[in-house]
Amino acid sequence: MAGNSFGHLFRVTTWGESHGPEIGCVLDGVPPRIALSEAEIQHWMDRRKPGQSRFTTQRKEPDTVEIVSGWFEGQTTGTPLAMIVRNVDQRSKDYGDIAQKYRPGHADYTYDAKYGIRDHRGGGRSSARETGMRVAAGAVARKVLGEGIKIRGAVVQIGPYRIDRDKWNWDETEKNPFWCPDKAIAGQWESFLDGVRKQGSSAGAVIEIQASGVPVGLGSPIYDKLDSDLAGALMTINAVKGVEIGEGFGLAAEPGETAADEMAMGNEGPRFLSNKAGGVLGGISTGQDLVVRFAVKPTSSILHERQTVDRAGKNTTVQVKGRHDPCVGIRAVPVGEAMMACVLADHLLRHKAQCG
């Protein structure tokens, strides 16, 4: 209710600040007797971990996940699954200056205005460090979904440069530091981001998440539609400013004749002849691939001097040092995948409850 939980039957609650002793989460509603190891969760944590290339923050955090509850002899017990990651590389001194100044594009001013107090160290609660626990939760959600449902993400645009969808190759996403599915554009992004980084600037991105193997029937119309819950969930990721499903905004310009996906019988039942809907109709999954995209704004912390005000109400300027991702969109890929996994796990349990 105060905003630190999401999901209903697969319910995730997180806590922790960027420079506190730990970040953590508790998952309530996890089905019992799911075989699970810390290593399996760590696999996904490592994909989001900072410092893996020169295009992400240089903060060194091993992000070692520990399960502290709800897990017995290698299985989930049905009781709350709690996980923590201890913070080890806080450098709060880097942030002394911003205790008093509101960094443009950050939540400094709004947190202060709302709460009248703010843990400014590393952005405190508003730091993207919190997303580490989403990835941990997403790892468990994947286990709940089972191996038949496959969730993958890719960056499809960095700055003004988009991939060529005809060249999409999932294997490529593991071979470059951008989760880029188009080999050709990956090289271009590398030069572009090197320039951005040297200029002390930053770049935005668009990320696409796909889920295959999703059964038909997930989603709860009217207000908990699958696409609505996905949109809301992705919009909670730091710096996200837009979300679209299937053809998304492009559908506004299409004529009715081509916008709706036609159907025909296939070997395993009804199938669609296209997927402009992105796998959702009426808020319910169609059985086709789920396809969602979200836009991430450029990292707000840049080395340039920006005009702002301080807590005392004086005009001033601020130049953010710290260690920042030149393009936060890159590390948003595993986070977006995790949010998709959590939303699907939640709806899978909800569907079982009402219609199972």
Add this chain to the structure above:
Amino acid sequence: MAGNSFGHLFRVTTWGESHGPEIGCVLDGVPPRIALSEAEIQHWMDRRKPGQSRFTTQRKEPDTVEIVSGWFEGQTTGTPLAMIVRNVDQRSKDYGDIAQKYRPGHADYTYDAKYGIRDHRGGGRSSARETGMRVAAGAVARKVLGEGIKIRGAVVQIGPYRIDRDKWNWDETEKNPFWCPDKAIAGQWESFLDGVRKQGSSAGAVIEIQASGVPVGLGSPIYDKLDSDLAGALMTINAVKGVEIGEGFGLAAEPGETAADEMAMGNEGPRFLSNKAGGVLGGISTGQDLVVRFAVKPTSSILHERQTVDRAGKNTTVQVKGRHDPCVGIRAVPVGEAMMACVLADHLLRHKAQCG
């Protein structure tokens, strides 16, 4: 939980099908002693009412709202405010054909797959007729917000034609049947939609909703961010496929130097020198105008014959007669405003609870 409620402290639950006896809603959490008349609610209902121009459905529904609970001597009582609208112009016969066939782009197939049963008459529960109650709820939400907060919507794109933002004039939105703020483009849309209608086709649209006077501090990070709740809420509107806040997807292509809004002291405290964020930072309102846009796909019911399957698993074709909006995006404007009002009312109460 099963999807027919939204909001937490200002909580709306709706019921009713397109061709049932009534549609209704119950609002729980409405503050007591708010002066309210049925006429005030009717004012907003009338803006969404079908049949107001040749560009919307010709179904004739007076959409007369009745308050049946929670209202005493012209004031809210703090107990559940229930409202109903009786359906009067159902023509279920128009839909006999679609009892067996899945209309492309509609929820027919997914409802059947999920529930194993479907009230096919007029789309049943999945019909946009349900949005009438959202407008009723939104009318009450506006009263909760008070006169200082102003919520307005406009269509900014129909088919491939976008407005010129420099020509934005709110007064114009009341003078054409499209809620179009740009006089010049309104004429162009008229011709375009006449063509669309004559061809038995349909068109998509992009709608923008703005709220001014929103105080700084609304929104609950991390998972109930104001923008996340708005995105989720707008995505629940029928046929919506994308949502963006502020500059939205455009921010992905911008450099960090211009993407974050700088600040300076104004007469009434800190202010921003631009509003690319669309009025939200870190999930909390900044005090600037809230600006959100959503994309509506073309009406799926068109007069053209489309390829599909039937309930028995046979290939077939379908041609939808009925009475449909050539561009459902138009009537989505008052619905989008209503959803914005409801989300804000909910967050206003939530803010009062924790920080008031």
Add this chain to the structure above:
Amino acid sequence: MAGNSFGHLFRVTTWGESHGPEIGCVLDGVPPRIALSEAEIQHWMDRRKPGQSRFTTQRKEPDTVEIVSGWFEGQTTGTPLAMIVRNVDQRSKDYGDIAQKYRPGHADYTYDAKYGIRDHRGGGRSSARETGMRVAAGAVARKVLGEGIKIRGAVVQIGPYRIDRDKWNWDETEKNPFWCPDKAIAGQWESFLDGVRKQGSSAGAVIEIQASGVPVGLGSPIYDKLDSDLAGALMTINAVKGVEIGEGFGLAAEPGETAADEMAMGNEGPRFLSNKAGGVLGGISTGQDLVVRFAVKPTSSILHERQTVDRAGKNTTVQVKGRHDPCVGIRAVPVGEAMMACVLADHLLRHKAQCG
């Protein structure tokens, strides 16, 4: 959140006041394809209906239930099931006096203090008339539970007179106007209540609800224990002041040697050798009969003059006329059964979701 809903997956929301146009409820989460008729619901409504004997209120309400949503061709559709009952025998004039005076034992003063406004007619929202919709919801809940689960209630105490549990005969409950399972005490209650009625007084009662056929495993520790949810649910019934499970308060005086039910293998798995726990251990059903009791205070509206204050803050006296139950506990039996049914239906769906 504002208190007019209960349950999570089988979620009931009610509205309506004693003297408004209707009372109603909407059930969200009802599984689809349950065969259901209005007559089946009416069967249970009729058991709570006022005016059935001289021991209940003489208000004449047919309490005819109408399903207005979520029901198609005799089956539930999985979309919200809404039901209404139109009020027909309001006599608001009887209540003119109490518009200004706070009746002792009623919610008049507290509603006024909380909301600053109060629909005083017949008690408005705080009237037990609201419980009619609980019975309607309970009728649907019974269908969700299926025929294997049987829920029955009985009055076990009126005023100071308790039944003899050794003489418990369920058949008797249908033969007297008190739902009394002990034929001998029923006669005694009749004389007692005739006296109470003639003196313009009222009497309290204790009701017991039992559910048999409940599968082992329902309930969600720690905070949504089955017994906790039952206790909370029963305590929401008007005038209820105490709830106990199994041996309840009696267990406080027992030694550990006899308090815990021993186990042994039976033909169909583990069974218990006694049922002092009332069918719940650790918040989870044991498979034995669920046994709960709740205490109902005497009807607060009596013909005697009582000391009170008015809205203007003056001392005064009040004598309540109207038409009241001499013992509201009697009509609480079908309501208690309904609450038990709703709680079980909710937990059945929750169990399916997590462990099914």
Add this chain to the structure above:
Amino acid sequence: MAGNSFGHLFRVTTWGESHGPEIGCVLDGVPPRIALSEAEIQHWMDRRKPGQSRFTTQRKEPDTVEIVSGWFEGQTTGTPLAMIVRNVDQRSKDYGDIAQKYRPGHADYTYDAKYGIRDHRGGGRSSARETGMRVAAGAVARKVLGEGIKIRGAVVQIGPYRIDRDKWNWDETEKNPFWCPDKAIAGQWESFLDGVRKQGSSAGAVIEIQASGVPVGLGSPIYDKLDSDLAGALMTINAVKGVEIGEGFGLAAEPGETAADEMAMGNEGPRFLSNKAGGVLGGISTGQDLVVRFAVKPTSSILHERQTVDRAGKNTTVQVKGRHDPCVGIRAVPVGEAMMACVLADHLLRHKAQCG
């Protein structure tokens, strides 16, 4: 939803098992800028801590609370307040036997039946050890309520021996190991419990919690009544089998003339001439003292041999060694106080939201 959270606006979620590395909780919705120290929380933790007299378990746990989130420079920040207590004195070997056998009166059988897996060590999640975090949450809730609201508890019955209410002296509760307000009966309890302990038996108890200074107006009719939420909350405490408000079950035997509390004007507004209602009418606080009682069954773990079954479905006997409270009711006092505090804090915020 899966049962490990309670409260809505002041929302508590707990995790941890008796013999796991830690128990913990996260509180979401805590208002910002409340001055708070770990020592203040520890003060309340120490009252529940085991091993303080020979009448409670001899497990040695310092129960040192650590705040790990939501707390900055000695104040709450409005972000989730997470707290942990590390387990230090687990002796899992004591429990080897019960891995396979179902202890009568415990949750062993029901957890196994529900989840198909069970952390048997010390009762795992079903252990009363979890209540430590409730006390931590309650300590924060008290700060939210402020000093004007005072919450105190006492034991009013152990085994068959009740206190004499006329001799109630709150000061006495701090002078004996039973939280007993009646000096005379405390001595009797001591002899009684020494006997119980020596016989390897156990005893039940009744606890009363009172809150003074509660403002009129808290509580959300119909389904989140203050008394309903209190009853539900107290019933979640381990081993609780009954709850009553005010005169509770006693009211069933009273005539209407004396059951409803009359009113008269006092210096500070309306007051009641008695408090049989226990401070709640219509689910809303009256401004009088809140008075609730709950019954705790005897500790199920006793040294006597009891008949039971094992996981393999064989009849067997079990004799529980471990270190147990001869009367768990005693340590339930600070837990009951904490639940009262949490329920009130939640309703205080809810009231502010809707009516503030």
